Amino acid sequence: MRTLTIEPLSKAAFAAFGDVIETAGSDHFMINNGSTRRFHKLAAVQTATAEDQAILSIFRAEALPMPLTVRMLERHPLGSQAFIPLLGNRFLIVVAPAGEQPDTAQVRAFISNGQQGINYHRGVWHHPVLSLVPSDDFLVVDRSGTGNNCDEHFFDETHWLVLDPHQ
Structure with a gap:
């Protein structure tokens, strides 16, 4: 099994998969009579049809045992998903690039500094949310509408990957 190298999350490194949502290095302008900096349009919600809606949810994630054997990835073909x-x-x-199925040779791992969110573009393969603490909350922005918006791909055992944040 290949052990994934965990990279620091940056806008440049993550660009092929989506957007990094952070204020560091992002343009802003002043609003509210000069008392507020607006970091405008850090990511765009992607939807497939005009009838789709962008929705906000909170996911409470529990940490999985590490090191983790990555056996599957999922994608959302009808909308983006931000955490x-x-x-x-x-x-x-x-994450892995969008396509009919994920290619394990192209799977990459990143770590957020806790001040960065991410927005997966439509169709990008990714593992479900991976908390590093026993319980963590995420604001999630994604798509609601008709149709199946979650495809899962389970790797055969010869393509499993290892994720070890302690290496």
Whole structure:
């Protein structure tokens, strides 16, 4: 099994998979009579049809035992999906480029600094949310509408990957 190298999350490194949602290095302008900086359009919600809606949810994630054997990835073909950490905790991200099925040779792993969120573009393969603390909350922005918006791909055992944040 290949052990994934965990990379620091950055806008440049993550660009092929989506957007990094962070204020560091992002343009802003002043609003509210100069008392507020607006970091505008850090990510765009993607939907497949005009009838779709962008929705906000909170996911409470529990940490999985590490090291983790990555046996599957999922994708959302009809809309983007953003995760913004609410409690300031670092979290892991495992992604692969969009396509009919994920290619394990192209799977990459990132770690958020706890002040960064991510927005997976439509169709990008990713592991479900990976908390590094026993319980963590994320603001999730994604799509609601008709049709199946979650495809799961389970790897055969010869393509499993290892994710070890302690290496």
